Amino acid sequence: MRDLQRFVSDYINGKKHLHLEIGMITKGEIEYHSFGNTQKKSAAAPVHRLFEIGSLTKLFTSILLLELECQQQLSTDDTVGKYIHNGKNDYLNKVTLKSLATHTSGLPRLATNLSSKKNRYNPFSTYTEDDLLAFLSDAVFTDQMGSFEYFNTGVGLLGYILCKVTDCTYDDLLKKYITGPLNMTETAARLNAEQNARFVDGHTSTGKKMPHWDSGVHEGAGAIKSSLHDMCLFVQANLNEDHPLASAIQQSHVPIMIGDSSHRYAWFSDTISDQEILWHNGSTFGFSSYLAINKEQSIGVVLLSNYCFGSASIVDEYLDAIYKFITKKDLYPFTPLEPVGKQILEAMTLR
Template sequence: MRDLQGFVSDYIKGKKHLHLEIGVITKGDVEYHSLGNPKKKSVAAPEHRLFEIGSVTKLFTSILLLELEREQQLSADDTVGKYIHNGKNDYLNKVTLKSLATHTSGLPGVATNLSSKKNRYNPYSNYTEDDLLAFLSDADFTDQMGSFEYSNTGVGLLGYILCKVSGSTYDDLLRKYITGPLNMTETAAMLNAEQNGRFVDGHTSTGKKMPHWDTGVHEGAGAIKSSLHDMCLFVQANLNEDHPPASAIQQSHMPIMIGDSTHHYAWFSDNISDQNILWHNGGTFGFSSYLAINKEQSIGVVLLSNYCFGSASIVDEYLDTIFKFITKKDLYPLMPLDPVGNEILEAMMQR
């Protein structure tokens, strides 16, 4: 696609530190596009720069669940209580691993004992395994079970259980089941020194530089860092079945009935131009990501940005509110990445 500028012009506007990397995937072909206004040159080629992909990590965690189930190390229908032995909480004996992966466990988006006041710009960094277990010891969200509520707590807990069952680190699981077989050598939760040299700085919507996130016990919900090159490999793996994790990946695409509603293992499903797409997005205080596929035409798109949607600074929010009241315009216009990705994919589908 040669006319991407028209899709991204509004998003690029005003972002003077922006790295925006876009991958366009068609049958057997990948195009890399690098756009933005970075003042600082990167040591790596655009497609090999590393970004936080945030909640796109949840796709990987769900595939890991299905891989461990395939090996009969566990079942997606196992309850959390089978693996968390810190109390006599009946709620944990009702919630399944499947419900964690599909956001139907009733668990809140953020645990009630997680306070961002300890490290406002890196909110998960001080939350420990003991904190998670303390929260679960008397958690009871039975009334919300079966209904969709997007939960970092739930998928973080799922990643924790997968590591516990397998006796492996999260990165070890990624390498064994996904990134190793797919040759995704630039994808990890914990980066080595060489990879850190290609890790770009993240920024709020106001342009303020943010620290990279440390997700700790929540790593299954959002710890992965990756490159455009690797994420395009991941999209290709979701569009064909000629690789080792194909069975688990394809299973993650299948709709699951929970109660009266249809859900997926981490994926979201929508229609564009009367065709189904599967997608997920991600965001930290310094990065945004978006990934979508259309299996009918075997196409996909990946967008990685080192700007978040919104601002992590309450001062910036106040300034923007005052500016908007006086001028009727946003000082820091909030432009999410998802609509840009949707428009690109829709244009691909129409062609």
């Protein structure tokens, strides 16, 4: 796309450590684009650099749920209480795996006993299985059940349950059911030494280098690292019905009724030029990601960035607030990645 530069110019401005990788998929054909710091040496070609994809992980966890149901290892209508054996909380006997995948269980965005004070820049690293079970033992959010409330807690719990049901690690499940069949060899929650060498540094929007996240028991909500190459394969699989995972993936696209509203397994929907798109985004304290597909035209887009939207530093937030109060301008303009991806997909739709 000759005019791609105009879509990314505002986003790349001022980001001296930036790696922005963009994949555009049209009827099975992939077009790769790379923007950012070309002066800095890298251990890998742009399409094979590894990024934290954050909440794009939730798409994988939902597909794992649906594939395990196809394998008759569980049901999406099973309750959490069926698998959390040390809990006598009746609320857990009402919450289903389906409600975890669709953000309708009533659970909060973050568990009430998760504190970022222990490690502000790596907030999930110290949260253990015992912490999760302690939270669930007296969690009661019955009044919010059926209503949409985006959360990490619930999908993290879903990933934890899937591992318990199968007696596998999250990476084992990914390799067996998704990354193996789709030949996504550069995608994992926990990286080996060779993969770590291709893992780029993440930054806040102010340019501050951030530590990589350790998701621990929340792996299912945001632990995956991947490359542009692999994420384009994932988009292709979502646009193609001729592969082993087609049934589960296609099922994740179909809206289901929960209460009076329709929801999907992890996906969000929007409209571009009167055509439906399915999308999701992801963010950690050093990375941003965006993925969207238009099934009607068989096109899709992936964006991976090693800058996040915003800053994890309280000092940055205070300085920005003071500067804005005095000058009426942002000291640190926080540019999100999603509008860039949506504009690119819209241009692909119209051409």
